[in-house]
Amino acid sequence: MTTPFGQIGVQDILDIVVVAFLIYQAYLLVAGTRAVNVVRGILVFAGVWVAAQLLGLTTLSFLLGRAGTVGIFALLVLFQPELRAALERVGRPRGRDASASGAALQDLARAMERLAERKTGALIAIERRTPLGEYAETGVNIDALVSVPFLEALFARNAPLHDGGIILQGARVVAAGCLFPLQPADGTYRRYGTRHRAAIGLSELTDAVVLVVSEERGSMRIALAGRLGPDLNGTELREQLRELVYDYPAGRPSTPVKPGTTAKAATAESADGRDAEEARAEAGAEARPSPNSRAEVQPETRSEARKEGT
C-alpha cells in the first residue's frame, strides 16, 4: 500500500498493532498504582532531554543522559516489588479462581454483618488490579477460601491474627495480620481511628476495595480511592460488592472515585479551602448520591453529621 509515508505492508501494520497493544498492556499494569506518578516523571524527564538535544544544549543533554542511565537502575531497585508483582500478574491464569465468585462475596457480606452485629472490628482489603503483595508480606501468608466461620474466627478478639487487616484475592484469603499504610492523622479523616485510616490509606495508594467493620460503632463501610463511604446495611454492602468487585472488569484501569457532592459542599470546599469532608458534613441531609454513581462509594454525609452531633 502506498501512503504519503511510503510503502506500508501488512507486516508494518501488524508491527504497529502489536506495539500499541504492548503499550496499552503496560499502561494497564501501572494504572492505579504509585508507579503512575513515576511514569509521568520519566516522561517529563525524557521530554526535557529530547528538548535539550534538539536545542543543542550539550552539557544539559549529557548530564540528563547520564542521569537517565543511573536512574533506570535506581528505578529497578526501587520498584522491584511492583515489577515482580506485575510479572506475576502477567503469568497468572485468568480463570474463575482469579475473580471473586458470587458465593464468596455473599459469604464475605454475611461475615461482615455478623462481625458488625457483635461489634468485632475487621479490616478486609479486596485486591482488584493493583497487586497487594507488598502489603500481604507485612502479615502472615494464608491460602484459604472465604467462608463465614473462617472470617469470623480470624477477627475474633483473642485470635492470634485479629490485629491488622486481611487481604483477599478473588475468593481466597491470602494474608492476615497485615499492616496497611495509614492515612495521615492531619488529613481529611483526622478524627478517625487507625483502623479506618488504614483502610483509607490503602485505598488511596491502590485500587483495592477496603471494607471496615467498626468495633466501636458496629458499622460496615467501604473505603475506595482514598474516600471512606457511609455506613452500609447488608443489602447496600452486597450491592456495592457486586458492582465494585464482581462486575469489575479485569484489565480495566482503576478510575478514581468522584464522590457525589452537593453544590453547597463543593462550593464550600473550593471557596475557602476547607476539607471536603467537613463541608459535606455541614451539607448534611442535602447530600444525595449522584444518580449515575451506584458503584461509587459516597463519602459520609448524614451519618457523620449524626456522629459529630453526639
Ligand SMILES: Nc1ncnc2c1ncn2[C@@H]1O[C@H](COP(=O)(O)OP(=O)(O)OP(=O)(O)O)[C@@H](O)[C@H]1O
Ligand atoms: N496500619 C494498620 N494496618 C492494619 N490494621 C491496623 C493498622 N492500624 C491499626 N489497625 C487495626 O486497627 C485496630 C485499632 O483500631 P482503632 O480503634 O484505633 O481504630 P478505629 O478506626 O477507631 O476503629 P474502631 O471503630 O473499630 O474502633 C488495631 O487493633 C489494628 O487491628
